[in-house]
Amino acid sequence: MLFRQYLDKEPVIAVSYLFGCPTEGIGAVLDPIGDIGRYLKESEEGGVPLRYVIDTHVHADHISPARELADAAGAEYVLFAGADTSFSFKGVEDGEVLHMGNTEMEVLHTPGHTPEHISLVVTDHARADEPWLVLTGHTLMVSDMGRTELATSAEEGARALFQSAEKLRRLPDHLGVFPGAFSGSVCGRGLSGNPTSTIGFERRHNRAFALENEEDFVRLMLEEIPVPPLDAARIRATNLGLEPAGV
Numbered sequence: 209m210l211f212r213q214y215l216d217k218e219p220v221i222a223v224s225y226l227f228g229c230p231t232e233g234i235g236a237v238l239d240p241i242g243d244i245g246r247y248l249k250e251s252e253e254g255g256v257p258l259r260y261v262i263d264t265h266v267h268a269d270h271i272s273p274a275r276e277l278a279d280a281a282g283a284e285y286v287l288f289a290g291a292d293t294s295f296s297f298k299g300v301e302d303g304e305v306l307h308m309g310n311t312e313m314e315v316l317h318t319p320g321h322t323p324e325h326i327s328l329v330v331t332d333h334a335r336a337d338e339p340w341l342v343l344t345g346h347t348l349m350v351s352d353m354g355r356t357e358l359a360t361s362a363e364e365g366a367r368a369l370f371q372s373a374e375k376l377r378r379l380p381d382h383l384g385v386f387p388g389a390f391s392g393s394v395c396g397r398g399l400s401g402n403p404t405s406t407i408g409f410e411r412r413h414n415r416a417f418a419l420e421n422e423e424d425f426v427r428l429m430l431e432e433i434p435v436p437p438l439d440a441a442r443i444r445a446t447n448l449g450l451e452p453a454g455v
Contacts, residue, residue, distance in 0.1 A: 209332035210254045220270045221393040228256030232309025236260040244277040258283040264345030265325040268358045268444040269437035288324040294449035310334040318347040320369020321354030341384035349387040350400040353416040366429040381408025
């Protein structure tokens, strides 16, 4: 499996991914940001033409170029099926599996940061028939979990996020965790500068992920909520297609 992680600090601090199966020539990009040209170039060079361009959630800190990338690549734009947009997309459900040759990804609905948030459990069958890693977006990050008030009330989001944490804690300890943000992002508190981890390490050392009592978890998530991204509501509306970009 080809796997690339991109760490960006402009236009916001975020992580995106290119991955896929060179044997069958099928690829995907997750949470693209900035110039789409690099994803097109590197997917072609890596022998993984894009079949899917996926947003883990409707972002509120930057205008997503995912639909533009999907159009340019002739790929399908993917969101959780419950996302309420003004445009059509490939909607995926919890437990659905997307196949890309030797690479496959199972969709986990992991709401909390936003109601439509998904994570992807990725298996590389060229290595083993068990999952290798999970792409967690802004649900589980290294050292914390995502803020919860950008699309719902902070408490409603926190209670949904607790259920998502329980779902992720059921994954094997050895599974790699590849999140959508790292230190400096406004979407979490005290995030690590290391953009990778494992389920087991986060279970032991992530103060939010380690909590198994819902009320303790909600109390923690309502403390020290970071300053929201500038124009968060407008940006999210734009990404939903409800407001033109630049307005």
